Amino acid sequence: SRKIIIDTDPGQDDAVAILLALASPELEVLGLSVVAGNVPLAHTERNARAICELAGRADLPVHAGCDAPLSRPLVTAEHVHGKTGLDGVTLPEPVMPLAPGHAVDFLIETLRREPAGTVTLVPIGPLTNIATAFQRAPDIVARVQDIVLMGGAYFEVGNITPAAEFNIYVDPEAARIVLASGAPMTMMPLDVTHKALTSRSWVEGMRAMGRIGQAVASWTDFFERYDREKYGSEGAPLHDPCTIAWLIEPGLFAGRHINVEIETKGEYTLGMTVADWWRVSGRPANTNFIRDIDAKGFFDLLTRRLGDL
Ligand code: BDR
Ligand code: CA
Numbered sequence: 001s002r003k004i005i006i007d008t009d010p011g012q013d014d015a016v017a018i019l020l021a022l023a024s025p026e027l028e029v030l031g032l033s034v035v036a037g038n039v040p041l042a043h044t045e046r047n048a049r050a051i052c053e054l055a056g057r058a059d060l061p062v063h064a065g066c067d068a069p070l071s072r073p074l075v076t077a078e079h080v081h082g083k084t085g086l087d088g089v090t091l092p093e094p095v096m097p098l099a100p101g102h103a104v105d106f107l108i109e110t111l112r113r114e115p116a117g118t119v120t121l122v123p124i125g126p127l128t129n130i131a132t133a134f135q136r137a138p139d140i141v142a143r144v145q146d147i148v149l150m151g152g153a154y155f156e157v158g159n160i161t162p163a164a165e166f167n168i169y170v171d172p173e174a175a176r177i178v179l180a181s182g183a184p185m186t187m188m189p190l191d192v193t194h195k196a197l198t199s200r201s202w203v204e205g206m207r208a209m210g211r212i213g214q215a216v217a218s219w220t221d222f223f224e225r226y227d228r229e230k231y232g233s234e235g236a237p238l239h240d241p242c243t244i245a246w247l248i249e250p251g252l253f254a255g256r257h258i259n260v261e262i263e264t265k266g267e268y269t270l271g272m273t274v275a276d277w278w279r280v281s282g283r284p285a286n287t288n289f290i291r292d293i294d295a296k297g298f299f300d301l302l303t304r305r306l307g308d309l
Contacts, residue, residue, distance in 0.1 A: 065103025
């Protein structure tokens with residue numbers, strides 16, 4: 001099975017991604033590195049522990065990481081995720097402790113300890129922890145097997161500003177460092193995640209599936225309220241689980257290897273992911289930019305796996 005570290009800012013959709021990973025024998029989750037994003041770090045690290053306990057995995061190392069972007073104040077998204085970041089379900093206060101050591105040290109130490117090319121990073125929040133690790137220990141970049149991240153938008157433009165997607169916008173300098181690192185990378189931008197919309201029948205099917213299914217159904221209901229009001233869309237976009245689904249069943253997705261650059265100075269376009277889909281820039285490809293998903297296959301996979309947890 002493939003070893004992964006999930007770098008996360010839970011987040012209802014982060015929670016579904018973590019549960020999907022823990023339910024999948026193809027993946028061995030080495031630990032969670034937690035970052036500030038959807039809500040401040042005090043909430044995201046607590047949420048990460050609560051999710052592990054919900055999955056019966058209090059043994060999993062959960063490391064708290066950076067509490068603010070590299071060089072900007074933190075922007076949060078309580079308007080989407082609620083005050084706790086996991087509104088919709090009240091999970092018991094977690095009792096498992098944080099693992100000792102900063103998440104950035106955990107990333108560095110794990111990549112140095114495991115054989116080169118055997119650890120995949122799955123960032124589903126702002127890229128602050130990953131960029132800090134790459135800057136502090138450049139030797140680890142060549143040891144990364146793959147990076148599969150949720151972030152960015154191009155044809156589907158932005159969700160936090162007209163031009164930018166949240167994870168990239170919160171820490172554009174970090175995103176630029178990761179994009180420029182040369183590590184193999186697949187990106188799940190809004191272009192694909194806005195095609196991964198929950199349906200009523202899927203949510204009700206989840207709700208009928210016991211404790212974990214009920215939590216997932218209530219989270220997505222909470223999450224959907226925002227999208228319905230904002231975009232008039234039926235269904236909640238399950239952004240972050242796309243990364244995990246790609247690792248399990250890449251055939252569900254289609255994209256192109258292209259060049260993507262991050263705007264860090266634009267007056268109106270800060271955090272924009274400038275995706276050279278038509279390959280007009282001459283700049284070398286640095287990521288596999290995903291645009292399409294077999295949504296039915298994706299939701300069937302979630303149902304099968306989460307039903308087994
Ligand atoms: C991303 O931002 C957060 O709101 C979600 O958890 C996801 O990672 C979507 O733009
Ligand atoms: Ca997230």
